[in-house]
Each structure stands twice: as C-alpha cells, then as structure tokens.
Amino acid sequence: MKYRQLGDSDVQVSEIALGSWLTFGNGVDSKKAAACIDQAFDCGINFIDTANVYALGGAESFLGETLANRRREDYVLATKLYFPMSDTDRGLSAQQVYKQIDASLSRLRTDYVDLYQCHRYDEETPLEETMEALTRVVEAGKARYIGFSEWRAEQIQAALDLPGVAKFVSSQPQYSMLWREPEEGVIGVSEANGISQIVWSPLAQGVLTGKYRPGEAPPKDSRAASDAMGGFIGWLVSEPILEAVERLRPIAADLEISMAQLALAWVLRIDNVAAAIIGASRPEQVIDNAGASGIMLDDETLTRIDEALADALPGTMPR
Numbered sequence: 001m002k003y004r005q006l007g008d009s010d011v012q013v014s015e016i017a018l019g020s021w022l023t024f025g026n027g028v029d030s031k032k033a034a035a036c037i038d039q040a041f042d043c044g045i046n047f048i049d050t051a052n053v054y055a056l057g058g059a060e061s062f063l064g065e066t067l068a069n070r071r072r073e074d075y076v077l078a079t080k081l082y083f084p085m086s087d088t089d090r091g092l093s094a095q096q097v098y099k100q101i102d103a104s105l106s107r108l109r110t111d112y113v114d115l116y117q118c119h120r121y122d123e124e125t126p127l128e129e130t131m132e133a134l135t136r137v138v139e140a141g142k143a144r145y146i147g148f149s150e151w152r153a154e155q156i157q158a159a160l161d162l163p164g165v166a167k168f169v170s171s172q173p174q175y176s177m178l179w180r181e182p183e184e185g186v187i188g189v190s191e192a193n194g195i196s197q198i199v200w201s202p203l204a205q206g207v208l209t210g211k212y213r214p215g216e217a218p219p220k221d222s223r224a225a226s227d228a229m230g231g232f233i234g235w236l237v238s239e240p241i242l243e244a245v246e247r248l249r250p251i252a253a254d255l256e257i258s259m260a261q262l263a264l265a266w267v268l269r270i271d272n273v274a275a276a277i278i279g280a281s282r283p284e285q286v287i288d289n290a291g292a293s294g295i296m297l298d299d300e301t302l303t304r305i306d307e308a309l310a311d312a313l314p315g316t317m318p319r
C-alpha cells in the first residue's frame with residue numbers, strides 16, 4: 001500500500017480508504033463488516049471514512065465498537081455532519097457543529113477524529129458561523145483537521161478567504177471514470193490551496209467492477225439487488241452505461257489487472273487525489289481494491305478508457 005499526504009496536513013493516508021455508507025451498521029451484516037475492517041488493516045489501509053448520518057449513527061457506533069481493540073494512532077478517522085439526524089438536527093450552524101461532533105465522538109468511542117467534514121454546503125447558515133465553530137472544534141482538540149464534501153469552487157474559495165479560521169485540507173467529491181465533475185473547478189481550486197481530494201464511489205457503486213452485465217439481472221448478492229443498499233444506484237445500472245463498461249473489460253485484461261483496479265488506478269492518476277474511498281461488502285473486495293495502489297496507467301491506456309466510455313460521459317448521457 002502506498003500513502004499520500006492529505007492536503008496541507010501532517011497526515012499520511014493510504015491511497016485506498018475504507019468507507020461505511022450503506023454497508024456498516026446497515027446493509028452488510030456485522031461479522032462480514034468486521035472482516036472487511038480486519039482485511040483493510042491487513043492490506044495497509046489506514047484511512048476510514050464515515051458520517052453521522054450513515055445508518056443514523058449506526059455506522060459510527062459499529063466502527064466505535066469494532067475499532068475499540070485497536071490503537072487509535074494506527075488509523076486515520078474521518079466523519080461528517082450536515083444531513084438530518086432528527087426533525088430539528090441538521091445543517092452546519094454553530095449549535096449543530098458543537099452538538100454533532102460530541103455525538104459522533106461518543107458513538108466512535110474516541111476523543112478526536114482526524115478529519116471533520118461538512119457533508120454538504122449549508123445555504124441557511126452564514127459561512128462565517130460554520131467556519132468559526134469548526135475552528136473551535138479544532139482548537140478543542142476534537143478534530144485535527146477539517147474538510148468538506150461536494151462544495152462548489154466558489155464556496156471553497158469563500159471559506160479560504162475568511163481570516164482567522166481553520167483551513168480546509170480535504171474535499172470529498174464523487175469522482176470516477178463515469179463522473180468527472182470535480183475536474184471542472186474543484187480540483188483546480190483545491191490544488192492551489194493545499195486541499196486534497198478523497199473521492200467517493202470511485203467504483204461507481206460497484207458498476208466499474210464489471211459485476212453488472214447488460215441485459216442481465218443484477219447478481220443476487222450485489223448492491224443493486226439489495227433492498228437496504230440499492231436505493232441510490234439508479235442511472236449507473238442503465239443499459240448504455242453497462243454497455244460502455246463492457247468495453248473496459250479488454251483494457252483491464254491487457255494490463256492483467258481487475259476492472260476494479262483499473263477504475264481505482266484511474267482516479268489515483270491525479271496527484272491531487274489523496275485517496276479513493278471504497279465501499280466493501282466482503283473482505284475479498286478489499287484485497288482486490290487495495291491491489292490498485294501503485295498501478296500507473298500510461299497515456300495510451302487513458303485514451304483507450306476515454307474512447308470506451310465516450311458515449312457514457314456527462315453531456316451525452318442524461319443524469
């Protein structure tokens with residue numbers, strides 16, 4: 001496993017990180033989920049991403065319980081706030097920041113997280129209020145660094161322009177061969193300001209592993225077939241996308257790597273991407289995905305990928 005610097009921080013994160021959306025405390029039974037975590041550590045993964053809203057606290061509670069027997073300094077822990085935790089608890093007001101960090105730390109059974117992220121931008125709270133509250137959380141030692149997820153370039157810049165507040169070190173956008181929006185501005189402003197991308201759904205929720213075949217029902221044990229986890233996969237399992245993904249198969253075969261590894265090496269080709277945050281429903285997937293670390297794709301391969309996916313990329317496909 002290779003490691004990269006997380007923005008302007010002193011933290012080194014594994015190129016492959018383990019996430020917990022839909023899987024932990026929810027769609028994957030706790031024995032298998034714990035096996036995925038053990039496997040991640042065995043593969044050198046040191047970076048774990050969660051959020052207060054995942055399984056409404058269930059993912060954090062599961063991680064708190066499962067990680068309790070490990071030394072805290074052996075892993076980098078990231079969580080988030082913003083999405084509703086109750087009818088009245090939501091957003092990035094100062095009151096919510098102070099309340100949600102304490103609730104997350106309690107569920108995670110730790111005194112601090114390495115990274116506290118705004119899960120979205122809060123249009124209803126002044127940015128100054130959010131940034132001052134996050135700064136106090138850092139000063140209190142409850143979070144070492146701060147980040148955001150899915151903020152627009154101008155929102156990022158506005159936060160950077162505020163004087164006297166903690167500086168963001170990470171950006172968590174959706175980014176994959178099939179979803180390239182961060183290239184349109186977020187990566188540029190991040191590169192210029194010591195902010196790394198830690199990207200979500202780099203496998204397009206499993207679609208880029210080639211497990212879904214055009215004209216066939218999804219495998220029974222897959223996310224798309226799961227009542228608990230299949231609710232967000234939507235457009236990714238449409239026929240045109242699946243047909244385009246089929247065209248990646250020979251590219252991975254020529255390189256003698258798995259399709260998952262091809263997809264993960266593709267996001268990691270950009271230096272500004274510190275980590276690809278994968279989900280996993282079983283340990284074998286963690287091994288496969290961890291194997292992507294260190295794979296370099298040459299220009300000819302990148303061109304073949306673009307040609308294979310040309311009619312499935314934004315601008316030509318309905319989103």
Ligand SMILES: NC(=O)c1ccc[n+]([C@@H]2O[C@H](COP(=O)([O-])OP(=O)(O)OC[C@H]3O[C@@H](n4cnc5c(N)ncnc54)[C@H](OP(=O)(O)O)[C@@H]3O)[C@@H](O)[C@H]2O)c1
Binds near residue numbers: 288
């Ligand atoms: N900031 C945000 O708004 C946001 C949003 C979404 C996610 N995230 C973060 O990003 C993480 C990853 O998201 P994701 O779970 O959608 O990522 P993903 O890695 O694109 O998809 C993960 C799913 O693909 C399947 N899979 C993974 N590796 C595989 C392999 N080698 N072979 C075959 N199937 C494989 C598994 O599903 P099955 O086995 O069930 O098919 C797995 O649960 C989340 O856990 C969360 O931490 C953040």
